[in-house]
Amino acid sequence: MRIPEKGLDKDEIFKQMTVFREEDLDWRSGRVMGYIYDAGKEAEEIGKKAYMMYLTENGLDPTAFPSLARFENELVSMVADHVGGDKDVVGNFTSGGTESILMAVKTARDYFRVHRPEIVMPEMILPTTAHAAFHKASVYFDVSVVPVSVNSETYKADVEAVKRAITENTILLVGSAPSYAHGVIDPIYEMGQIALEHDILFHTDACVGGLMLPYLKQLGEPVPDFGFDIPGVTSVSVDLHKYGYTPKNASLILYRNKSIRKHQIFACAGWPGYTVVNSAFQSSKTGGSLAASWAVMNFIGHNGYLEIARKTLEATHKLVQGIAEIEDLRVMVKPEMVMFAVTSDTVNVFHIIDEMKERGWYIQPQLEFQNSQKNFHISVNVSSVDLVDDLLNALRDSVEAARSLKTGELVTTIKDALANMGPNDINDDNISDMMAMAGLDGGDLPERMADINEIMNTLTVNQRELMLKAFLNDLFSQKKPG
Ligand SMILES: Cc1ncc(COP(=O)(O)O)c(C=O)c1O
Structure with missing residues (x-):
């Protein structure tokens, strides 16, 4: 790419940017349970001004x-x-x-x-x-x-x-x-x-x-x-x-x-x-x-923060209680904050995350690490407090749908390949073969992430880190125009 010969028209710039952002998370929906902290229109406007x-x-x-x-x-x-x-x-x-x-x-x-x-x-x-x-x-x-x-x-x-x-x-x-x-x-x-x-x-x-x-x-x-x-x-x-x-x-x-x-x-x-x-x-x-x-901070003030905390806490209690009532789901530990981890011993949580995405919810996966089994994370936000029932319904439906989903062949292939390798056999030299096998070369991700998350979950910490670095190294590289 080159710096455009002649600067673009201002309308054209914003038209392009609007198109580019179409695939971004829709954080205003209140259905993004991580990354975003949204206290509503007025706070947003004051912050922007x-x-x-x-x-x-x-x-x-x-x-x-x-x-x-x-x-x-x-x-x-x-x-x-x-x-x-x-x-x-x-x-x-x-x-x-x-x-x-x-x-x-x-x-x-x-x-x-x-x-x-x-x-x-x-x-x-x-x-x-x-x-x-x-x-x-x-x-x-x-x-x-x-x-x-x-x-x-x-x-x-x-x-x-x-x-x-x-x-x-x-x-x-x-x-x-x-x-x-x-x-x-x-x-x-x-x-x-x-x-x-x-x-x-x-x-x-x-x-x-x-x-x-x-x-x-x-x-x-x-x-x-x-x-x-x-x-x-x-x-x-x-x-x-x-x-x-x-x-x-x-x-x-x-x-x-x-x-x-x-x-x-x-x-x-x-x-x-x-x-x-x-x-x-x-x-x-x-x-x-x-x-x-x-x-x-001056706009929201002490009373504003207290009110936000009250609503978010109530929503968290309701969610934790509601999740405990969903068969096959378990909140890993009673949270002391408005955020928590949910796991399952019977249904693959990575499929649940994909199913939630189908229903318009963004939920973060957390990989198995030492004594913490694989799970998903929910950070509760004041912009989501009116959507607690929706979230619980979506979770119930997603667990139901995830029950019948199988792990893809790709995971088995990669697990088999890993079984024949020593812990240090995946290295900078052959990581790209592994990435290609997983369909991750070029910095693109599939719509459904369960298999990729499952593969990551199988890898050692060092292998995960190698894979993540290789992925980012590809993602941020010069693309063919178009
Ligand atoms: C406990 C804790 N520490 C540090 C960080 C890093 O913050 P940042 O993403 O703003 O760099 C986070 C982010 O979620 C966090 O939860």
């Missing part, structure tokens, strides 16, 4: 646009208070949960480079349910992951396993409030005690729960504290673009005090251009998402 007001402003230099620094400080102050922080808590706005987590790990690494320089191979202890972003941080910042198991019934971190995993190289302990996959909260208090005893840093990943959980507690749910009111917690990540209902990209990384946060900041005066000082990963960045977050 504020975003557009600051679209071009550059967050690179907060002294050039002091209003951006003001938004950031006010958001940090509001959310710090919400998660049990006092006046010493500091933090920054980031592009999302992943950036916040990357910053927490980088900060811990650099903190210990100063305070315990004898540690040359730093380690972080991760319950197996911790978000993938910590593994990304491990790769980016060379902090090794020491995985610890979660209890097979509660899916919460095993405190004794955490104790056993501590070594002289441990710099960081991580707990989730809640973990995404199952919607349960790790034993943050007990983990905080371990962190204090060993004088290490402790991050609570409250990306998905930080805004919602305190409201659920106010509504009478038995939600434990997870933030700065827990001794030992030194940093907390809270996404605004999830249950804060602000436009993407918006998250906060908070620290107990400045003496920890200072290890996050990057400055460079060693080049001939403008001096650089960045609070987080990015340098030039739109002021849009920050301004939109400030606007939406």
Whole structure:
């Protein structure tokens, strides 16, 4: 492709874009149970207006646009208070949960480079349910992951396993409030005690729960504290673009005090251009998402969030109860958030997901991993609360339809091929044959995904990752025109 010789007509541009997006998920339907957090028309309009007001402003230099620094400080102050922080808590706005987590790990690494320089191979202890972003941080910042198991019934971190995993190289302990996959909260208090005893840093990943959980507690749910009111917690990540209902990209990384946060900041005066000082990963960045977050959070306000939480909680209770009554389905563990995992011992959940798609619902598959069997995930959203009965009916019908569906021949062929291979026989060299066999070459996906999910489920973690990377490597490559 080439840059068009002559710029396109403005109507033509939007006509094309409208066609391109036809196959995208229809998130306004309220039937997309992941990815999207939609608090309704008014919040959307306010977010968009504020975003557009600051679209071009550059967050690179907060002294050039002091209003951006003001938004950031006010958001940090509001959310710090919400998660049990006092006046010493500091933090920054980031592009999302992943950036916040990357910053927490980088900060811990650099903190210990100063305070315990004898540690040359730093380690972080991760319950197996911790978000993938910590593994990304491990790769980016060379902090090794020491995985610890979660209890097979509660899916919460095993405190004794955490104790056993501590070594002289441990710099960081991580707990989730809640973990995404199952919607349960790790034993943050007990983990905080371990962190204090060993004088290490402790991050609570409250990306998905930080805004919602305190409201659920106010509504009478038995939600434990997870933030700065827990001794030992030194940093907390809270996404605004999830249950804060602000436009993407918006998250906060908070620290107990400045003496920890200072290890996050990057400055460079060693080049001939403008001096650089960045609070987080990015340098030039739109002021849009920050301004939109400030606007939406101020618009919804405490009472608005409480009301959203009340409706979402009621819908979650009704769904969990309704699913328990569907033969062959089982909620894996009672959620402590408005999100949960559903499995089946008798019907293939991947077929259920395909059948739900036929009925207009998007539901995320979650592959088997250690003591978590394959399942599907539901994040409940205020835009879906009036559709609970529809969702339950669709699930009932989908389970019924999925009962008679068989696994495709492709899965058997690939399973047979795998049975004759050693764990390291699938590698970068022959992954493309495997992809071609599965019909995944070229970056296209079939309409029905059950067989592909089943194949992924059969693979080892390393093989899954090879396959995913190969798929993306194909997806983002130059296409033939047309
Ligand atoms: C607990 C948790 N942490 C981190 C993340 C990563 O957030 P993001 O997708 O904004 O990078 C998520 C995303 O769902 C999450 O649920």
